[in-house]
Amino acid sequence: MSFIPANSNTSNKAPTPIFNILLTMLAPIFWGTTYVVTTQFLPTNLPLFAAVIRVLPAGIILILMSRKLPQSGQWGRILILSFLNISCFQALLFVAAYRLPGGIAAIVSGIQPLIIMTLLWQVNRIAPRPITLTATITTIMGMALLLINPNSSWDIIGLIAALLGAVSMAFGIYLTKLWKPNVSNLTFTGWQLLFGGVMLLPLALFLETFPTSLSINNILGYAYLCIFGSLIAYALWFRGIEKLPSVAVSILGALSPITATIIGWAFLNERLSTLQAIGFILVLISVFVVQFTSKADKL
Numbered sequence: 143m144s145f146i147p148a149n150s151n152t153s154n155k156a157p158t159p160i161f162n163i164l165l166t167m168l169a170p171i172f173w174g175t176t177y178v179v180t181t182q183f184l185p186t187n188l189p190l191f192a193a194v195i196r197v198l199p200a201g202i203i204l205i206l207m208s209r210k211l212p213q214s215g216q217w218g219r220i221l222i223l224s225f226l227n228i229s230c231f232q233a234l235l236f237v238a239a240y241r242l243p244g245g246i247a248a249i250v251s252g253i254q255p256l257i258i259m260t261l262l263w264q265v266n267r268i269a270p271r272p273i274t275l276t277a278t279i280t281t282i283m284g285m286a287l288l289l290i291n292p293n294s295s296w297d298i299i300g301l302i303a304a305l306l307g308a309v310s311m312a313f314g315i316y317l318t319k320l321w322k323p324n325v326s327n328l329t330f331t332g333w334q335l336l337f338g339g340v341m342l343l344p345l346a347l348f349l350e351t352f353p354t355s356l357s358i359n360n361i362l363g364y365a366y367l368c369i370f371g372s373l374i375a376y377a378l379w380f381r382g383i384e385k386l387p388s389v390a391v392s393i394l395g396a397l398s399p400i401t402a403t404i405i406g407w408a409f410l411n412e413r414l415s416t417l418q419a420i421g422f423i424l425v426l427i428s429v430f431v432v433q434f435t436s437k438a439d440k441l
Contacts, residue, residue, distance in 0.1 A: 159433075163382075166381070166385070166391060167394055169378045169382065170375075170397040174401025175366075175401060177406075179366055179371075182359075182363075183360060188350055190236060191350050194342050196372045197342070197372050197376075198342075200332075200368050201332050203332075204328050204332025204335065205332040208326055208328040208329040212329065212333065216323045216325075219323075220330075220337065223321065224334040224338045224341065225338070226313050227314035227334055228338020228376075231307050231310045234304070234306050235303075246289070248399040250304035251395065252396055253282065254392040254393075255281075255392045255432070257308065258389050259275065259389055262388070268441065273435045274389065274435045274436050277393075277429075280427075281393060281396050281428040283421075283424065284421040284425035285396060285425055286421065287417050288399070289399055289421070315391060316441075322380075328377065334376070334380075388441055393429050396428075400422065403418075
C-alpha cells in the first residue's frame with residue numbers, strides 16, 4: 143500500500159467544511175490549556191519529562207486501539223513525520239518556552255502559515271491569494287498586540303528555538319498532507335506519538351532527573367496533558383490536516399495563545415488592555431478569513 147495524498151477521501155458523506163474546521167479547532171484549544179495545567183499541576187523544571195509523558199503513553203494507547211501496522215514501505219516517512227511533528231517540535235517548544243516570554247514564542251510560531259505558503263508557491267506552484275496572505279500577516283500583528291510585553295527579554299537561543307520549532311511544524315504539516323498513508327487516523331497518529339516519545343526519552347533521561355514521587359495534582363495534570371493535550375488533540379489535528387488546506391490548518395495554531403489568554407483572564411485574574419483586546423479580535427477575524435479564502439486550495 144503506497145502513500146497517497148491525504149485529500150483523496152472517497153467517502154460519499156463527507157463532513158461539511160465548517161464541521162471539519164470546528165473539530166480541528168479543538169486541537170489548538172486543548173494545547174492552549176497547557177500553560178495553566180503546567181503551572182498549576184505539574185512539578186517545576188521538568189519540561190522534557192512532561193513532553194515524554196504527554197506523547198509516549200498516548201501513542202501506546204492509540205496503537206493498542208487500532209492494532210494496525212503501516213506497510214513496510216511507510217516506516218521511513220512516518221519516522222520523519224514523527225521527528226518533525228512530535229519530538230523536534232516538542233523539544234524546541236520547551237526550549238523556547240523556558241527562555242522566552244510566552245507571547246514572543248507564540249508570535250514566532252505564528253509564521254508557520256507563511257512558511258507553508260512559501261513551500262506551496264516554490265514547490266507546488268500554488269501562489270498565495272492576496273487576501274489569505276494579508277489575513278495571515280494580520281494574525282501575526284494581532285498576536286503581537288495581544289501578547290508582547292514592552293519589557294520582554296529577547297533571548298537569542300530562545301528565538302532560534304522558536305523559529306526552528308515553527309519550521310519543523312510547518313514542514314511537518316506540509317509533508318503530512320503529501321505523505322499520509324492510507325491507514326486509519328488512529329494508526330497514523332499513534333505511531334507518530336510513539337516514535338516521537340521514544341526519540342524524546344533519551345534526551346529527557348540525559349538532561350533531567352525524573353521525579354521520585356508525584357502528588358495527586360501532578361498525576362491529574364499529566365493525565366490531562368496525555369489524554370486531551372496529546373491523544374485527542376493530535377488525532378484531531380492530523381484529521382484536520384487530511385480534511386483542510388495546509389495553510390488553513392496551520393493558522394488555527396493561533397487559537398492556542400488565544401485560549402491561554404482567555405484562561406488567564408477568566409481564572410488567573412489577568413487583565414486585558416484595550417490594545418490586547420484589539421489584537422484578540424484581529425486574530426479571531428483573520429483566522430476565520432484564512433479558513434474560507436484557502437478552502438479551494440488542494441494542499
